[in-house]
Amino acid sequence: MTEIEETNHKAPTKTQVAIIGAGPSGLLLGQLLTKAGIDNVILERQTGEYVLGRIRAGVLEQGTVNLIREAGAGARMDKEGLIHTHTDFSFQGEHYQLDIEKYSGGKHVVVYGQTEVTRDLMEEREKAGAITIYEADSVKLHDIESDQPYVTYQHNDELHRLDCDYIAGCDGFHGPSRKAIPSNKIEEYEKVYPFGWLGLMSDTPPVNDELVYCAHERGFALCSMRSPTRSRYYIQVPDTDKIENWTEERFWKELKRRIPPEMAERLVTGPALEMSIAPLRSYVCETMQYGKLFLLGDSAHIVPPTGAKGLNLAASDVDTAYRLFVKIYKEGRTDLIPRYQEICLARVWKAVRFSWWMTMLLHRFESGGRFDFRVQQAEFDYFIHSDAGKTTIAENYVGLPFEALE
Structure with a gap:
């Protein structure tokens, strides 16, 4: 990672697309634009x-996997x-x-850590010679309603201006x-939501080959993994x-109480590489496009991790933004700009609904009584034993x- 930081380029003064943020969504968008010949700078x-x-999610939807491959950053992931399945x-x-493969028409997900996705995209960006300015402080957006927006930021104790489209x-x-x-x-x-997830990562083999979502009267638990030798539990x-x-x-001890007994018996415990508590909430900013500004990922929406939609929603925003910029720069189709928000929000709200539903189905609510728990159980029984529910x-x-887009 040090090599990436040392290769900061001379601060540019103009670009076509200024990307704020070098997380996976910013890097993925930048890589796709670079491959399409559209100049971009990441701050x-x-x-x-x-x-x-940053320790983040690791379940990638089929569409996200395909987009990473399209960006030329999928070799290690594959x-x-x-x-x-x-x-x-x-x-x-x-x-x-x-x-899930049977009931989704042949699709599956790929478990590959967000940190690894970020690393792969960083390396591909370096190979392409695209510019990322790390430690860009005091970033401010200006004149976003005009035809000449620009961004200012502090870097190496100097104020810089980046003009863009x-x-x-x-x-x-x-x-x-x-x-x-x-x-x-x-x-x-x-x-x-009135609860959070306490997560622990350890270099221990996962307790199960697949992710396990556990609803229990003591509260929810999730058995996940990052690799065959690294586990993530919540x-x-x-x-x-x-x-x-x-x-x-x-x-x-608490995790063993909430997972199936046969899993508790074979659970391998070990020292924590990381422990933290993440609050759960749903948030949507429906103003995803304003003037020359487009919001992507967590800047526009947050979902609880139940259902693993955060990174994947960001990727779907990237897909729409990337194809829109190609249409704009290759065909002059600025008339498609309003479609960005329309397309993104339709998918965002469906993912928000699914994450909310999974959260309500699998978690224990202190305000809920015995009746609510039995309704949860009935809903779970219906969905897990019905072809339509599955x-x-x-x-x-x-x-x-x-x-x-059209």
Whole structure:
């Protein structure tokens, strides 16, 4: 990663598309644009090493996998990624397996860590000679409603200006892109859940070949993985809980209570590489395009991790933005700009619905009584024992198709 940081180029003064944020969505968009001959510069507030240190999701939908391949960054993913044709569920210790490939018309998901996706895209960007400015501080967007937008930022104690045609805000929920839109033009929706996920990563073999989503009266649990030797586990905790309240021993003990007994017996425990608590919420900014600014990924929407839609939703935004920019620069089709928000939001809300539904189905709500728990159980029984229910879960889990611009 040090090599990437040392190869920062001389600050450019003009580009076609200014991309704010060097996470996977910004890097993926940049790589696709570069391959299409569309000039772009990425501005990233953090160091490249910091970006690679982020622990994130690892389940890639079929559409995301295809897009990474189209960007020319899929070689290691195809070699090391784990193809999953099934996913497992547990309700009160009873174990069920869903054949997602069968019920989705032959599609599957690939388990490959977001950190690895980011690393691959960084390396391909370096090979292409495309410009990324790391440690770009105090990024500000200007004149986004005009035909001459520009971005200013601080780098190496100097103020720089980058003129551009368009700006892609891939800078996450707390970045400056969405904040550049006038507050009276923003349309936002949010739902905050009364719990979070306590996650632990360890260099231990996964307890199961497939992901296991567990609904239990003590709370939700998820058994996931990053590789055949690295596991990622989560348990539901109250939103008031603190990481200081948890030891590794307590985590493993609680996880065993919530997963099927036969899995608890073969679970291999080990030292934590990382432990953290992530709050759960749903958020959508329906103003995904304003003037010359386009919002992508977490800058426009957040979903709870139930259903693994965060990175994949960002990828679908990238797909739409990339194909739009190609139409603009190759065919002059600026008339298609309004389609960006229309296409993205249709898919965003479907993914938000699925993530919300999975969250409501599998988590224990303190405000819910015995009645609510039995309704959860009845709904689970229906979906897991019905071909129609299995199809609904499978086609959403592998990812709904990307919609064409026209």
